[in-house]
Amino acid sequence: MSELDLPGFDRAQLHAVDVLRGGGAVVVTNPSPMTYGVVARDARAVNLLRGRTVDQPVGISVHSAAAHDQLFRYLDLRTDTLATVDFALAERISVLAPIRSDPTMPEWLAPAIKDGWVLFFDGSWGPLVLLWESFPFLYGSSANRTSEAPAASATEARAQFPTDTVIIDADHLRTPAAAYGASTVIRVDPDGRLTLHRSGIQDQVAGGPDVLLDRLREFRSAIAVLDGSTSTPLGKAYLSTAVTEDGEPKQLVPKTRIRLEFARVPNKNQDGPRVYDVVRAHVGCNSMGTAAAAGELLADGSLWIDGIGGTQVGCQPPLRDQEEWLKTFLTSQPSWQVNGDELTLTSGGTTITLLDRKIAEPEFPLDGIRWEVVTTITNADLRQYHHHAEQAWISFDGGRLTGWSGCNELSGAVTRNNTELNFSEVAITDRACTAETAAMQAAILATLGPAVTYTIDYNQLTLLTPSGIGIDLTAG
Known part of the structure; x- marks a missing residue:
């Protein structure tokens, strides 16, 4: 089925994914009775669309398992309280929680952190699966311009935002509600204390913030009893x-x-x-x-x-x-x-x-390893083997990159932080390649650009660009 044959709602999602990969922000649907939201891969894009200064903190959606696990690793909370946070996320409640200062913390968390507290939510909603599963995390906020109320429908969103704003209209999938509102935000202290940080639709529907908080506290107490006082293997x-x-x-x-x-x-x-x-x-x-x-x-x-x-x-x-x-x-x-x-x-x-x-199995270091290309990646998660291509590899040595595309030598410069690589001055020799090796070489070159996310899982390295192109490699 071609993209033109897809239902209009799915085409809108695919268009939104393209906009997000290009660094823009889009307006997305939430289930009733929540209002619409603004999301982006770049936190600055969220603020720009909402008419705010670009450096203001935003929330971050931890809809993927990997993003969830990385975030929870740095929260300064006990196990039973972490379970309560998961309960809140399942109820689409936003959470403000203390986060430990740690040099290994991924940089993508920084836009959601202010004064040692991180604001996060779980934005994924089943009908928008094409969009949410294309990204490990997204920055977000309620869909409203500064000084205006959050949009409760696609019509209200169109009235607030510029005419060229991508808005995923899913009013037909939402259940009409007597009232709409942005998400409740709860604050979770290191000692496990739960308080209301900002009133929202969840506490209003529950019958008030005290009712909502009591339900969360009861859950935390029950988990504390079930988990006991001994260490558990959870999270490992x-x-x-x-x-x-x-x-x-x-x-x-x-x-x-x-x-x-x-x-x-x-x-x-x-x-x-x-x-x-x-x-x-x-x-x-x-x-x-x-x-x-x-x-x-x-x-x-x-x-x-x-x-x-x-x-x-x-x-x-x-x-x-x-x-x-x-x-x-x-x-x-x-x-x-x-x-x-x-x-x-x-x-x-x-x-x-x-x-x-x-x-x-300690993770391999990035430097000093001959990383051999295993698959190329498109659309963030579609892997392709090139069985008839010559073996390609890359290697890192501080700020330098060297490699072999299968038919040509590679070199370049690279800078890094905990989660991203920025490639520049990439050069390649000019020998002719077979068709399949040429396809793999093209994917490698398309990957070696700015803001490339890298993850190492023991002896496996994955490089992924903001556009969803990338490569999987293994230590040779």
Whole structure:
């Protein structure tokens, strides 16, 4: 299906995605009874569209799992309070929370921070999935010009903003409400105290701020009881270091390890608990996982899993059998214990010992590694292998870049911060390439520009431009 064949609403989303990738701001729909919002990849664009000075703090949407995990890593809050924040996000309440000063903090959080406090929300809404899933995070604010009320409809938004403003009109998907309003903002103190920072539609619908805050406080208290006072594996990934059965070592399939990841996330759907605890598992073939209401997955020192789903990749018999063995173990309600960086799971005569993945597999440094290109990226998440292309690679040495495109030598300059690279003076030799190598070379060159987000996951490096073009690389 071509873009012209798509429904008008989907075409509007695709156009909005293009505008956002180009550095502009757009007006997006929220579910009733919330007002419309302004979002952008550049915080300055949000302020400009709203008629404010460009350096004013804005909120940041943490709609992706990666952005959520990075943000929560730096919040100065206890585990039960973090769960309460997730509850608030699931209710589309905005949160003002204390954030630790840390030199490793990603720079993209800076526009949402003022005086040690960060303002964030979860803006994603199902009908706008094309837009939200194209970006790991977006800056945002209510859709109104300075001194005017937030827009409650596309018509009101058009009356406030310039005629060329991109506005995703989804009034037909919203439920008419007696009143509309911007999001309530709660303040969460380091000691867990919850207060109203700014009244909004959520506290009005709930029957007042006291009713809303009491509901959040009750949830926090319940989570504190379920979590107990011991350390939990939530928020961490682990790799197996030993497996024993009846006191004897059990050998896994060569070159495989058990990987378990635990997370706590808000529920974006209307049904079900407002916050989930999630476990994800991998042992060489399929990715598996399950979720339970917050506090129930790891209750009473046991792992409570009724069933576990996953991908359906066909595995070779040894890997398939190993995967079924792990499923059986994980669903047998094994006991768990965290001791420092080590996690131990025990059921019957089987014990699995795991180590915090950051200790077991420290991330490779950016410099001094031959990073080999694995796939090229378009539209932020569409990966393509170039099976018939020659191997390409790049390497970093401080402020210098060198590399090989598969048929030509690369060089250039690079500056960096914690999350971004800025490439300049990129030069390349002029040898002819085969068609597929030329396509890969073009993708590499398109990636090596300004404001390139980089992430390292053990031995995997991803470079992604604001336009959604990028490359995946692995340490050679």
